[in-house]
Amino acid sequence: MVKLYTYAALIIVAGIILVPLLMTALGGFKTLGELRTNPVGLPNHWVWQNYWGILSGFRYWRMLANSLFIAALTSFLTLTAASMAAFTFAHVKFFGRELLLNYFLLGLMFPAATAVLPLFIQVRDFGLLDTYWGVILPETAFGLAMSILLFRDFFRQTPKDLFEAAFVDGCGYIRFFLSITLPLSRPILATVGIFTFVKSWNDYLLPLILLDSESKYPWPLGIMVYQGEFSTDWQLVLAFVTLTILPAIIVFFAAQKHIVAGLTAGAVKG
Amino acid sequence: MGPQPLTRGSSAGRIGGDASGVALAFRGPIAARVGLPGSLRDAGPVLILFLPPALLLFTILVVLPIGEAGWYSFFDWSGYGLPTNFIGWRNFELIARYPAFRTALFNNLLIIAVSLLVQLPFALWLATLVSTRIRGALTFRMIFFLPYVLADVAAGLIWRFMYDGDYGLVAAIAHALGLQAPYPLADPAWAMYAILVVIVWKYFGFHMMLFIAGLQGIDRSLYEAADIDGAGRIQRFRSITLPLLVPTIRLSVFFSVIGSLQLFDMIMPLTKGGPADSTQTLVTFLYSYGIMRMRVGFGSAVGVVLFAICVIFAFSYKRLAFRHA
Numbered sequence: 001m002v003k004l005y006t007y008a009a010l011i012i013v014a015g016i017i018l019v020p021l022l023m024t025a026l027g028g029f030k031t032l033g034e035l036r037t038n039p040v041g042l043p044n045h046w047v048w049q050n051y052w053g054i055l056s057g058f059r060y061w062r063m064l065a066n067s068l069f070i071a072a073l074t075s076f077l078t079l080t081a082a083s084m085a086a087f088t089f090a091h092v093k094f095f096g097r098e099l100l101l102n103y104f105l106l107g108l109m110f111p112a113a114t115a116v117l118p119l120f121i122q123v124r125d126f127g128l129l130d131t132y133w134g135v136i137l138p139e140t141a142f143g144l145a146m147s148i149l150l151f152r153d154f155f156r157q158t159p160k161d162l163f164e165a166a167f168v169d170g171c172g173y174i175r176f177f178l179s180i181t182l183p184l185s186r187p188i189l190a191t192v193g194i195f196t197f198v199k200s201w202n203d204y205l206l207p208l209i210l211l212d213s214e215s216k217y218p219w220p221l222g223i224m225v226y227q228g229e230f231s232t233d234w235q236l237v238l239a240f241v242t243l244t245i246l247p248a249i250i251v252f253f254a255a256q257k258h259i260v261a262g263l264t265a266g267a268v269k270g
Numbered sequence: 271m272g273p274q275p276l277t278r279g280s281s282a283g284r285i286g287g288d289a290s291g292v293a294l295a296f297r298g299p300i301a302a303r304v305g306l307p308g309s310l311r312d313a314g315p316v317l318i319l320f321l322p323p324a325l326l327l328f329t330i331l332v333v334l335p336i337g338e339a340g341w342y343s344f345f346d347w348s349g350y351g352l353p354t355n356f357i358g359w360r361n362f363e364l365i366a367r368y369p370a371f372r373t374a375l376f377n378n379l380l381i382i383a384v385s386l387l388v389q390l391p392f393a394l395w396l397a398t399l400v401s402t403r404i405r406g407a408l409t410f411r412m413i414f415f416l417p418y419v420l421a422d423v424a425a426g427l428i429w430r431f432m433y434d435g436d437y438g439l440v441a442a443i444a445h446a447l448g449l450q451a452p453y454p455l456a457d458p459a460w461a462m463y464a465i466l467v468v469i470v471w472k473y474f475g476f477h478m479m480l481f482i483a484g485l486q487g488i489d490r491s492l493y494e495a496a497d498i499d500g501a502g503r504i505q506r507f508r509s510i511t512l513p514l515l516v517p518t519i520r521l522s523v524f525f526s527v528i529g530s531l532q533l534f535d536m537i538m539p540l541t542k543g544g545p546a547d548s549t550q551t552l553v554t555f556l557y558s559y560g561i562m563r564m565r566v567g568f569g570s571a572v573g574v575v576l577f578a579i580c581v582i583f584a585f586s587y588k589r590l591a592f593r594h595a
Contacts, residue, residue, distance in 0.1 A: 006399050010406075013396060014413045016471070021416075023439060024428050035437045085324035092313045104324070107332050109584045111532035113553040114577040115335035117560060117569040118342060121349055122335055141331035144324050173316035202421035204535040205553075209561060220423040224539060227427060234437050237427065245424045252419045256412055259419065264479050 028239030035235055050239035060243060062215065063222035070135055070207070070218055071200040077140040078147050078196045079189060085144075086151030087177050091158075101152070107145030112138070113205060120209050130212040138210065139200050147192045150265055154188040155181060194262030201248070219244050336577060343571035348564055361571035370547040371572075374555040377462055378530050381551070384466050385473075385526035390519070393474045397481035398511070411482065415475040422472070426539030429468045430455065433540075458548035461541050465549055468536060473529065477522045484518030485511070524587060531580055552576050 019040075027035055028050050029043045038044065054060045088094070089101050112119070119138055120129075128134035158181065166176050182189075204220040211217060214225060223244055230236045252259050343361055345353035365371050396414060400407045417425060432439040435453035444451040454464040488511065496506045534553035537543060543554040550558070556576065560569020 003404065006402070006404060010396075010399060010410045014410060017413055017417060017475075020428050020432050020439065020471075024431065027431065027437075039437050039442045040439065081323040081327060084320035088317055088320050092316055094313060094317055100321075100325075103333075104328060107328060110336070110577050110580040111528070111553070113532055113534060113556060114573040114580065115332070115339050116556070117349075117566050117573060118335035118338035119331065120561075121566065122331065122338070137327065138331045141327040144328050144332075148324065173313065174319065177316070177320075198419070202423070202535075204421070204423050204538065205557075220421050220535070223423060223427065227539065234431060234434065238431060241424055241427050245420050248419055248421070249416070252416065253412070260415060260479060263418065264476065264483070 024238050025242045027235060028242050030235055032233060032235050047235070050235050051243065054236075054240055054243055059222070059226075060240070063217060063219040063244070064247070066132075066216055066222075067201055067218035067220075070132060070139070071197045073132070073136045074139045074143070074200040075193050075197045077136065078143045079193055081140065082144055082147035082192065083151050083182070083185070083189070084177070086148045086155055087173075087181060089148065089152045090155035091163075091176075092173060101148075104145050104148050107142065108149070112142045116205065116209055123210055129210060130216065132216065134210045135207050135218075138206055139203060142206075143196050143199065147196065150192050150195075151185075151188060154185060158184065190258055191262045191265045194258055195265050198248075198259075198263060336573075339570040339573045339577070341570075342567050343574045345567040346565075347567040349566040353567065355567075357567070361568050362575070364568065365571055365575060368555075368559065370543075370550050370559065371555055373547055374550040374552050377549065377551050378533075380462065381466065381469060381530040381533065382527050384470065385530065386523060389470045389474050389477060389526065390522055392470070393477035393522070394481050394515070394519075396474070397478045397485060398507075400478075401482055401485045411478070414478055417472040418476045420472070422535035423539055425468060425472045426536045429464075429471070430540055433464055455541050456545055458546045461545060461549045465537065465540055468540065469533070472536070477525070480518055480522050480525075481515065484515045488514045527583060527587075528580070531576065531583075552579075 023040060026041075026043060027039065029046050029048070030038070031045075031047055034044060085104070089097060123129055123134045123138065126134075128137070162180060163176070166180060171179075201218075202220060203218070204224075207218050207221050211221065214222070217225065223240060226240050227237050342353055344356055344358060346355040346357050346360070347353040400411050400414070420428075431437065433453070433455045435441050435451040435456075440454060441451035452460070454460045492510050492514075493506060496510060501509065530551070532553055533551045534557065537549060537551060537554050541549045543550040543558050552572070553576070556569055556572040559565070560572050
């Protein structure tokens, strides 16, 4: 009896989650006229033209490529800069270490939105407005605090014996980092990498303010432009939305465990 | 979900998103130092090589802009040339006088209230359901977490369609009931509630995952002991589950507040803050009245207000909620 009630509840909630997603995907297969008379059910006639038109065009692929480029470089830079800084915080004793770490942790306290106008001016004065780097560097900077914290926590678990052995053998800090710490840190590299990548892949505010030309737009910006152009043609917008969320959904189901770990990182550990 | 947890999300929480992870910041000062062999002399190169990249990026693109926001907020400035037109506290007085700002503040509080009173219990309830050993529990977890993986912009567009009075789900339901289809997003009285539905739809899965992790940390033998003592389901929940989940609940509350304070991406595809400013949040207000009009001084002042709210919340929450931790 309890089981029946549990399943009923779970299925209803799953329906609430899935119906909008399925309606969006199916809507992309309908004509505008059918969307009006039959928004929920299966299409009477499957129209492939909406999807095909987008997939055979340049625009969709350019958006995805932009997003991929920005997110990949942001993740790479974040992993590099954060893991190096975290290594010193975890393993090297130096004057002012706690102070400096707390300085970075300040970054956890406010969203990027608070400083977005001065950031715009800063990026403009560097001549990086409307360039990929003008988005990548700020996104990296705002991801550092969290990433350093996660890395430092992980690095601190390195057994002391390992250090002693390495130092006795004349291994310095930098070699230790490259040949022992990094190879041992694959789980945390994956977690921080996914966390940073997804955040950058989905980011809207920073590129909105820092990019100008549509040819450089990542997909969240591109899709808003597309929606503005075809706002009366819901079938096209729905097909476009479906195609842009599809990569995320596929990756999510292919690597659920890592994605969940990555996106709830820190929270769960804390 | 994101960094800057005191960031979502998010996008995790984005809760935003992004927003996941702030938690770690709350564990207080770094306790144990790792004692190391090797002399300080060896540490020179590693410090010179390893610290500056992060330090420079963070200082120039995070800390400096915040400081500049404080400086610019006392000027009337369009962003070109140098800020010369010093106007003191004028920008802050202006902000306080905007009805849209008051709406934004109210909406942020409303989002927090709904997160705490609706989303949190809902997520906790579902977490207890999918934590039992039933078939398909894992599949349900993944389905519930799915919306959190989507970008706010995509979720917003999907729901813009759902709410469309000509084509969407709401229209379909209304027609099935023989009613006139409403346009919830075009009605100032309803638009914010419509957005709240989307927020819960997108973010409850994240909170559910937090609670699942929390539930896994509870010692099974406690429940067995309770069974032997003849405790009922409700009693077990109240005397074991709930008290032991308090740390997780604190986290969940924290992410809800931070997520609300940075909510922007989702509002843009749905309403852009309209109709008649009825769905503004602090960040959309900053965008519509500061950035869109290139009023750098005014926008910076809004940023300073947002910053102050975030910092005050972070410190007081740390004090209040983590007092006994």
